[in-house]
Amino acid sequence: MGQRYLLRMFAVILVAVAMIGPVYEVRAAETGDENTFAGIDYQKSDDIRVIIDGKQLLFDVNPQVVDNRTLVPMRTIFEAFGLTVTWDESTNTVTGKSDETVIILTIGSNKATVNGQERILDVPATVMAGRTMIPLRFLSESMQYKVVWIGASNLILISKTDIIEWRYTGFEATAPYKEYETKWINGLPSAQTRYTGKNHPVEIVTLYNADGRIITGVPDFTAPSYGAGWYLQSPLTGKTYWVDIDAILAGSDNRGFVAPGTFVAINSQIFRDSAPTGNYLKVMVEDHYFDLDTWKQLNLDPGSPLVAVTDASQLAGKEISNADTVLKVFINDRYRGLITVNQLLGTILQPMTDKIYTAFEKDPRTVFSWDNSIWNRLKGENPWIGMTKDMLLVQKQERADWVTKTATRFTVFELWVYEYQYADSVYLFDGDNLIGIW
Secondary structure, eight states, X not given: OHHHHHHHHHHHHHHHHHXXXXXXXXXXXXXXXXXXXXXXXXXXXXXXXXXXXXXXXXXXXXXXXXXXXXXXXXXXXXXXXXXXXXXXXXXXXXXXXXXXOEEEEXXXXXEEEETXXXXXXXXXXXXXXXXXXXXXXXXXXXXXXXXXXXXXGTEEEEESSXXXXXXEEEEOSSTTOEEEXXXXXXXEEEEEEEEEEEEOOOOEEEEEETTSOEEEEEEGGGGGGGOTTEESSOTTTTOEEXXXXXHHSOSXXXXXXXXXXXXXXXXXXXXXXXXXXXXXXXXXXXXXXXXXXXXXXXXXXXXXXXXXXXXXXXXXXOEEOTTTOEEEXXXXXXXXXXXXXXXXXXXXXXXXXXXXXSEESSOGGGTSOOOHHHHHHHTSSOOOTTOBHHHHHHHHOBOOSEEEEEEOSSOEEEEEEEEOSSOEEEEEEETTEEEEEO
């Protein structure tokens, strides 16, 4: 997601800078033709490309950069500028002549002459791969050509007249995402922009958080701006949980699972009867989503701000709570249903300090090595003498309000007290085994 999005965000920044930022002034009269450099491929190449008046030069030895100066094969570039070439082997001197210009360079020397006047070179002419290489900018400017270096593209543009380009700038951040280009003259951006006639292909995506929140209607190029923790696919989809059915049904207004399509609450008894491990339902998440029509059918919270929303487009870019996003699930390998993230996974996402063993992210049988008779017995509500501490905790799903320990020479006794409105429940353990109930 990262690089493609960053490039698109950069494009948006570019269009903003080009359209409202400072620009360079250029002279009123332009001598160049807009068509000369039209259609240039600005994709960066491995080798430096040189284009003179719209035509790319082909070299038998690739241009080289030495001390930040580009050297090119002498004969090819001389001929491109209309210069005839002569070589004096005795002095290692090369001469290029036209009707108006005479240029003389010596291999290894940082001095050259142009029409008899001495010039100092930043980089001397040299021999590479059997070819005489000369500094391109020196030659171009000596011939009174204009030169533009585009480092991001490894590209050099050369012309006798003004070098006019229309460079892609970016696209608008709102639909229909029109693409724009800016007019550049001799390597400097002007104030002039134009619509290319194309709209940028933008994908509208949904972002998901691991805690069940969702953001819908997000243009893909803006996704990085939402920060870390947001994903293009839900981290919940494909996961399997084992959740105690009473934890799911806690609360008088909780309907638990509803049937897809009809949105009718499913009788919880079929889940209890088919639970593979005690009262724990095996719940596999097939899909995680938000749909306004589904939300209204579920009638989750009459006081929610979503009640006033009439069109899903009103929610574009807005965060939707995990109490309102929906999971499509496969229960006990038999039944399909819908339930909100918070209803199913609230005890995992926001565990309560007094609750314990309400949900697992793996089969509880791999946590506790109890046989089927124990798991079946734990489906009931009555504790029994001989059960272990973990068995009682799994059955009650909550920690004791008070725990008192007494150690003797032979064992440790623990008294667990659960306080309720009208009576307390008291359990006495000898080591790990329950020996008394009051």
